[in-house]
Amino acid sequence: MFKKRLITQQQIPGLVGTTVFCLLGTLLFLLHMRSLSLEYTSADWLLLGSMLAASLVLYMYTFQVPPDGSKQSMDSVVYLACIFTYGSAASLVMLLVSAVIFAFIERKLAWWKHLLNFSIYSIMISGAGGMFHLMGGRLGYLQNVHLPAYVGALVAYFILNLICISLYYCLMYRNRDNLYALLKGLLRESMLVYLCILILSLVLTIMVVHNGVTGLGLFLGISLLLSHLFRMQFGMYQQVQERANTDQRTGLYNHTYFEQILDVQLQQARNTGKPLSLAMVDIDDFKKYNDHFGHLKGDRLLGLMGQILKEESETAGISASRYGGEEFSLLMPGYDTQQALEFINRLRKRINDTPYEGVEIFPHGCLSFSAGISGYKPDIHDKSLLVDQADQALYGAKKQGKNTVQIFGESQPVQDEQDIAQDVKNIEQLLSLFLYKDIDTFKHSKRVFRYAMDMSKVLGLDPVSRKQFVLGALIHDIGKLEIPRDIIRKQGKLSPSEWETVKKHVVWGKEIALIQEQFKALVPYIELHHERYDGKGYPHGYQREEIPLLCRMLTVIDSFDAMTSERPYQNTKSVEDAIRELRACAGTQFDPDLTELFIRYIEARQKGKALPAADVNLLYAGSPTTS
Structure with a gap:
C-alpha cells in the first residue's frame, strides 16, 4: 500500500515558486533554440567542446566564501564568454549538456533540483544575452566600442542570479529571511567573486578568440588557481572564527x-x-x-x-x-x-x-x-x-x-520569611525618598504591596514567584523619583508633554533597579506594569501573553488602587465604581481572567469572607513566573 504524502500549507508557496522557475527557464531555452545555428567550423566545434569540459571542471571545483559559507563556482565565466563569442543559444545548449551529465553523475539528488538549477541558469543566460543584444553587442572579437554591452550583460546576469536565488529561498523557507535581507547578504558575501567572474569572462573572450583551445587551457589554469585561493581564504577564515568563538582551555564555545x-x-x-x-x-x-x-x-x-x-x-x-x-x-x-x-x-x-x-x-x-x-x-x-x-x-x-x-519556578527551596522581610526593609528605605517629594506615591506603593501579598495567596504562588511578585509590587513606581516635583504634585490634568515625562518613569525605574543585583529580578514589574492587554500600553506595546502573567496581575492591582485612592490628577472612585471600571476595561486594558479573579477577591474582602482560590488554568505553562 502506498502512503500519501501530504503537502502542508506552508510548502505550497515553495512548490509554486519552483514550478514557475522551471517553466520560465524551459520556455526561454526553447525560444532560443529557434535561433540556434550549427554551421561551425571544426575549430569552433573543438573550442565549444573544450569550453563545455572547462565548465564541467569549474562547476565541480566549488568553493565557499565567508562569512556564511555560501557555495560559488567559476563556471559562469565560461557561459558568459560563450554568449559573447557564439551567442545565447550556443551557451544554453552547453548548459543543457552540462545539466544532463551532472544529472547522471549526481543521481542521488532529486530530479526536480537538477531541473530547477538548469532553469535558473537558463533565465540568467537568457537575460544576459538579451541585454547584450539590446545594447548593440557584437559576437566574436571584444570591441571597445561595445564595452557597455558587455558590462550590461554581466550586470543582468548577476542581478538575475541574486533575484532568482533569493526568491527561491524566500518561497521555500518563509521563516528564514525576507527578500531584502537575502539580497543584501548574498551581495555582501559574493561581491568579490562576482567582480572576478566579470573580469575573467572578458579575459576568456579575448583568449578564446585569439588563442582558441590554448587560451582556454591557460584560462582554466588561472580559474582553478583562483578557486583554490578562495578555498584557502575560507579555510583560514573558519580557523580564525573558530579560535575567536572557542574557549581554549575547555574546547567549548566561549x-x-x-x-x-x-x-x-x-x-x-x-x-x-x-x-x-x-x-x-x-x-x-x-x-x-x-x-x-x-x-x-x-x-x-x-x-x-x-x-x-x-x-x-x-x-x-x-x-x-x-x-x-x-x-x-x-x-x-x-x-x-x-x-x-x-x-x-x-x-x-x-x-x-x-x-x-x-x-x-x-x-x-x-x-x-x-x-x-x-x-x-x-x-x-x-x-x-x-x-x-x-x-x-x-x-x-x-x-x-x-x-x-x-x-526555575519548580521545586525551589522555601524562602526564609526573614529574607523577604529584609528585602522589604531595603526597598522601603529606598521608597522613603518619596516622603519629601510625593507621599502619595509612597502610600500607593505600600497599598499595592499589601494587595500583592493577598493575591499571591489567591494565586497559590511558589515561594520564588511570591517573593518577586510582592517585592515587585512594592518597588514598581520607583522610577517616579526622577519625575520633576512640579509635575508629580501638579493639581489638575497633565499637559501632553508632562504626561510623556510621567510615562518615562518605567524606564528610569528599570535603570535604578539594574544598578543593584538584588533588584534585577524585579525589573519586569517596574518596566511592564503599564503595558495593556490589547497592546496599546507603554513602553513596548506588548500584548496578551507577551506580558508576564504576574505583571498583568500587577496592572490590575495598580489601576484599582489608583482609582480608589486620592490622586492629584484624577477623581477618586468608590470601590463599586472601580469594579465597574475594571470590568469595562477587561479584555482591552486588563487581562479578563485576572481581572475577574481580583474582583472576586475584593468582593470577598468587602464581605469579610475568606480569599477565593485561583483557577489553576490561569497559570499558563504550569508556572506563574514573571520573566
Whole structure:
C-alpha cells in the first residue's frame, strides 16, 4: 500500500515558486533554440567542446566564501564568454549538456533540483544575452566600442542570479529571511567573486578568440588557481572564527559566542513556537579543589568537564559554552524544561561516575555539578531574563546540597520569611525618598504591596514567584523619583508633554533597579506594569501573553488602587465604581481572567469572607513566573 504524502500549507508557496522557475527557464531555452545555428567550423566545434569540459571542471571545483559559507563556482565565466563569442543559444545548449551529465553523475539528488538549477541558469543566460543584444553587442572579437554591452550583460546576469536565488529561498523557507535581507547578504558575501567572474569572462573572450583551445587551457589554469585561493581564504577564515568563538582551555564555545547564538535561538523560538531551554552548570566545590591541588590541576579538571560536555552536547544538538570560571551554559533548542532536566541528569550521572584524581576531597566523594534550567516563554523579551532565571534555579540547586538540578519556578527551596522581610526593609528605605517629594506615591506603593501579598495567596504562588511578585509590587513606581516635583504634585490634568515625562518613569525605574543585583529580578514589574492587554500600553506595546502573567496581575492591582485612592490628577472612585471600571476595561486594558479573579477577591474582602482560590488554568505553562 502506498502512503500519501501530504503537502502542508506552508510548502505550497515553495512548490509554486519552483514550478514557475522551471517553466520560465524551459520556455526561454526553447525560444532560443529557434535561433540556434550549427554551421561551425571544426575549430569552433573543438573550442565549444573544450569550453563545455572547462565548465564541467569549474562547476565541480566549488568553493565557499565567508562569512556564511555560501557555495560559488567559476563556471559562469565560461557561459558568459560563450554568449559573447557564439551567442545565447550556443551557451544554453552547453548548459543543457552540462545539466544532463551532472544529472547522471549526481543521481542521488532529486530530479526536480537538477531541473530547477538548469532553469535558473537558463533565465540568467537568457537575460544576459538579451541585454547584450539590446545594447548593440557584437559576437566574436571584444570591441571597445561595445564595452557597455558587455558590462550590461554581466550586470543582468548577476542581478538575475541574486533575484532568482533569493526568491527561491524566500518561497521555500518563509521563516528564514525576507527578500531584502537575502539580497543584501548574498551581495555582501559574493561581491568579490562576482567582480572576478566579470573580469575573467572578458579575459576568456579575448583568449578564446585569439588563442582558441590554448587560451582556454591557460584560462582554466588561472580559474582553478583562483578557486583554490578562495578555498584557502575560507579555510583560514573558519580557523580564525573558530579560535575567536572557542574557549581554549575547555574546547567549548566561549561566552561571547554564547551571547550571539542565544539571540539567534530566542528569535527562532519566537518565530516557530518551538521549545527552548537553557541550563547553567557549575562544578561543585571547584575552589576547594583548586586550593588543594593548585590551578594547573584545576585547569585540567575544567578541560575534562569541557570534553564531556562537548561529547554529550554534539550528539544531542545542544550548544555547550564556558560561561566563565567553572560555570558552563547549555543552550537546548527543541527541548522543553522536562526534556532538558532528563538530559542534565544523565550528564550529571556520567560526571559522578567519571574517575578523577583527588575526588576524595569532595563532599560527595566524586566529581559533581549543580545546574539550573530555565525555559523560553512568550513573555521573555530579553536574553538576560532567561539567563537570570537559570542562575536563580542554579542557586536553588546549590542551596539544596549541590549535585542536583532545579527548574526555575519548580521545586525551589522555601524562602526564609526573614529574607523577604529584609528585602522589604531595603526597598522601603529606598521608597522613603518619596516622603519629601510625593507621599502619595509612597502610600500607593505600600497599598499595592499589601494587595500583592493577598493575591499571591489567591494565586497559590511558589515561594520564588511570591517573593518577586510582592517585592515587585512594592518597588514598581520607583522610577517616579526622577519625575520633576512640579509635575508629580501638579493639581489638575497633565499637559501632553508632562504626561510623556510621567510615562518615562518605567524606564528610569528599570535603570535604578539594574544598578543593584538584588533588584534585577524585579525589573519586569517596574518596566511592564503599564503595558495593556490589547497592546496599546507603554513602553513596548506588548500584548496578551507577551506580558508576564504576574505583571498583568500587577496592572490590575495598580489601576484599582489608583482609582480608589486620592490622586492629584484624577477623581477618586468608590470601590463599586472601580469594579465597574475594571470590568469595562477587561479584555482591552486588563487581562479578563485576572481581572475577574481580583474582583472576586475584593468582593470577598468587602464581605469579610475568606480569599477565593485561583483557577489553576490561569497559570499558563504550569508556572506563574514573571520573566
